[in-house]
Amino acid sequence: MIKSSDQINRRILSFPAVHPCEDISPGILLGSLITLAHSICNYQSNIFATQRRNARETIRQIGILLIFFEEIRDRALTLPDSVVLCFSELHFTFQKVQFLMEDCTREGSKLWILMKSQFIAAQFRVLIRGISTALDILPLNLVDVCGEVKELIELVAKQSRKAKFELDQDDERAMKRVLAILKYFEKGIQPDLDFIKWVFDYLDIRSWSDCHNEIKFMEEVITTQCSDFEEKEVPFLSSLVGFMSYCRVVIFETLDYRNHDQTEVRCNLESLSCLNPEDFRCPISLELMTDPVTISTGQTYDRASIQRWLKAGNMMCPKTGEKLKNTELVPNAALKKLIQQFCADNGISLCKTSRQSRDITRTILPGSPPAAEAIKFLSKFLARRLFFGTNEEKNKAAYEIRLLAKSNIFNRSCLIEAGTIPPLLSLLSSSDRSVQLEENAIAALLKLSKHASGKKVIVENGGLKVILAVLKSGLGLEAQQIAAATLFYLSSVNGYRKLIGETPEAIPALVELIKDGTIWGKKNAVVTMFGLLLYPRNHERVLAAGTVQVLVDILASSYNAELITDSLAVIAALAESTEGAVTILQTSAMAVIMGLLQSLTSRRGKEYCVSILLSLCSNGGKEVIAILAKDSSLMPSLYSLTTDGSSHASRKARSLIKILHKFYETNSWGLMGSGVQHERPVHVR
Template sequence: MFTKQNSPVFHSHTAMIQKSNRSDRRALTFPAVHPCEGVSLETLLSSLITLSKDICNHQSKLFLTQRRNARETVRQIGILLVYFEEIRDRGLTLSDSFVLCFSELHLSFQKIQFLLEDCRREGARLWMLMKSEHVATQFRVQIRAVATALDVMPLSLIDVGGEVKELVELVARQARKTKFELDPDDERASRRVIFILNQLEKGIEPDLIAVKRVLDYLEIRSWSDCNKEIKFLEEENDFECSDGDERESPFLSSLVGLMSFCRGVMFEALDRRNPEEQTDARCNVETLSCLNPHDFRCPISLELMTDPVTVSTGQTYDRSSIEKWLRAGNMLCPKTGEKLIRAELVPNSTLRKLIQQFCVNNGISPTKSGSRSRRTTVPANPAATEAMRFLSKFLSTRLVCGTAEQKNKAAFEIRLLTKSNIFNRSCLVEAGTIPPLLNLLSSTSTSMQENAIAALLKLSKHTTGKKVIVESGGLSLILNVLRRGLSLEARQVAAATLFYLSSVKEYRKMIGERPEAIPGLVELIKGGATCGKKNSVVAIFGLLLYPKNHQRVLEAGAVPLLADILASSDNAELIGDTLAVLASLAENADGTHSILQITSSLPLLITRIMRSSTSGHAKEYCVSILLSLCINGGVEVVAVLAKDRSLMAPLYSLSTDFTSHASKKARSLLKILHGFHETTTSSGLMSSAVSHERFVHV
């Protein structure tokens, strides 16, 4: 007989199963746990009754697919529940063979519970429909397993009522014979979906009546319902990529394309049913960094590049990804769509070193960095490609000809579609969405302005998108949002958009020459939230790549605000970005002078960052600033730094253990400090050094 001592172990297994199902268990996987050998009969029977009740609770719930199979399964388990409760209530003693059968039933019941929950899983309606034949097979397999366990159960050896025994025998017979087949209604609906996808592959716009029939069958009746389907399908696609088995990925991609089309075209109203959906739907304001990890990812694979190479259009890709692209006969740049003049791949050694150091600083293995990342330069299925093109044209038309509500909804759809999908951005740019989005920036509706600027931000990441924005007169409109936007969120996103525009050399000059641009960014540093400060600081960093913008940044009063960030912020990324800007400003004499005029700036740089920061890049920028201050500020600055002996340890560490660029600067600074110690011997010089300390406010 089984003992009771280990029953808590069994309960822990059951809890684990339930937790797995409610978090990240992939649909149509059944991680059932076999009862351990030490479980007692009492515990096993109690758990079987609980499982049976959970399964029977599905009886009153709506199944949109697999209606017949689910109903028959629940009916048979309901009869067995009566049997289990009879045994429990009578307190019967059972043989080991009964316990063994109960154990097998428990395993099958877990899988049936998973299967029923998947049929009703939120957002999985379309996927369950398209997998309906497989799901029907799984119902048949699990009920056959129940039949096998009942066949070997010695019913004649147990004293239960004759009627109950007959019912169990009836279930055993029915479980062997009942046909769990594909529901004809499910089959017709899935064929309709396949027909729509085939039409899309041929470049034929979907018949909206046929699409509506599918949505009605699945009771997808709102924007929110459709959005849940998209999120579920994208998560399934992520599972495919992370598992390395992408056989289903093209089909999943086509379904995402179809549902995206439905969300944009079939539903006029944006409904958000709960706070969680509202947060997700608004899209968090994008924050930037001078060392943005997204810039280290290949535009084709979206994985961190291990061997970055640059093609003739100036775009950088991971070597393996672009070589695969070229071997397929493609001679267009995947990101810009421009024709590749030559197939030569030039190694980008500087970027490779930055990526390697980023991985070291963050404990990342470059070979494992891309798990669960979707390849979104080109959809994996032609149907998805065509669906996106049809949707882009529809949204572009709505932005021009729609009502105010329709325009706002179209801008919001673009905001979502461009969030992480490069191909979507390309389609939307080609469809002409940028000019009407720019027009919405002048709206008196806060929501419309926020959606429009957020959509433009994503489109500004596309090379052609930047060009269209500027050539359409968008710079003035974006700067107006930066200075006088209707919400802080809109102003913060405008700053981020300027950062992406500043990646083009001629646009840096153009933006810097606008009198409201740099003062607007500085004003946002003063009054913005952390997100706004980060975006403004990084936008300024981009503009500083044009040398004439240095003086404009100084005149706008940026340095005192940057010093305040170092003094008060605990955000590591913001501190690193601030140091990057200061390092750039300190490279010339005017910048050095401005920094030295700020009370306590040097102690902050030395004590807070060099001694305590865990960020390698923050320390590198710090060394760069100190070196520039020594070169441009003269012996007065050198005297102050030489007096601080605690500075030597981090400098020695950087000179040997970090990037070659940082090592070179650390060694140069050490050489200056050692030279000062060697030559400073007279008391007169020391006295001079003390007086100069007052100049730099240490």
């Protein structure tokens, strides 16, 4: 009957309790009550940073009630309806008590629970009053338990009626001190560190990782504040995040992240994609999809939009008009991850409401005045550390910049304005650096390169040469892969695409990473190559570096769908020129791409395949068309794309079908090539 609370899905300080059903078995209800009471009493061993007295008194009272419930169970007593009714009310209240205990001891929630002390004390008071009300209607004389137990229950009823459950004076003092610190920041005054440390000692926040967990928790709370009422709390939460970020850097000198924190950072490494952001919009609402799902026709929509469509009685696909075989909605986890990464990179926060999905650019401006001043102070502190600190201090500063600039545009602008980029570049040029220092420095530059002014500062300070040196011969493979991603963001500026392409070692270094990197590194190098190809004169350099054969090898051997799709995107771009088509035709690409057209599940991958084949026909002449015409399995795949593919894929598939039909017609009349433009012959493997 009891479902374990899921901390990820339940917002903090929400209490989704449910009343037991009316016809529940008394035995099941009693067993569930005992389980709940045990769960609440187990919090006795937990550390309560705040609300200590209220929590202790609540646990004590429920512990006494547990004795009562267990005696009823052990004696197998029959419960009259009036007792069952009372127990149902207690069960409902116990659920809420359990949620409250869970929140008061939740990892990373110490500061937020402190700042909600008045509300939480009131919740304890309300819940104990709920227990008192239930015990008032309990016909104790109808329950055959021993006299001592009855006396205990009567005592609990009496105490729960009189218990005050007020705000603890020490909690109130700590809360006022935090508010005073935020006031200092708002006025542009750095608060005294001893003043801050008193609060941290009170909350038992003793280390860098403790502080980091508080920040992560509050950032998660911010992302779930979606109603108009909850939105009002976001500026205050932002102030607390700014305050804690300042403290994490200034107070805690030593990085003591636990193993799972290191894993989290490594798993969250930059992974690029050739996907068009327009693919992230729901075809129905045209809004960014927050919960993309795929229906039976293979089309993807935002869950809320397609559910409204189906609820209205529509049983056909909105995009294709095809009748739905079923109404099953399959979550598209891969696309959701890409959308979240895109939003993080661009300072977009996706928030779900009962009305409509919406995207809010939260991080372009500071969340609050105190947060803004805290980050400005912090940025200057980090810049000084990068210039004058020890190697250990410089490494920590680079790591902190990496975290601060991860998904916050305002933070990036402050860090850039404070002058952190030149010393980060110097760290990469220094002979006295470690693998970890190099990785953190290049990762920090990657985050800052996403900002328009960051790109400019990097290039103007000779950063391109430094980043290319890391790409070519960095101390660790991870740093090389991050360097490739940094080049991608720099290449978003047309002038820098030209500059990177004209640097002799740039494109060959990317090709080497495609050959020898991890899947993640290969993807970054491939997508960076795609970005460089947006400058036409880079096509010749990419071809000269032997890129095509390396990409064809990936298509023939890789099992990573995203890497295959991105490799196809680069080949499609190269195939648009005669030189590119000739180079592609000199490899085994034709056979591989024709096979992928039939085997790939990615619609974008199929579109790239058709685009390549179409370009090869245009630039390669009748010999290419003849090879395609001989493959009887090609036509069904092309026809499928005309109905199931995107508008671009459908158009390209129709064009290729038309070329092949013309070839069939002229061939059957003995007029080979009369309707096909005669390009110079090419050698096709």
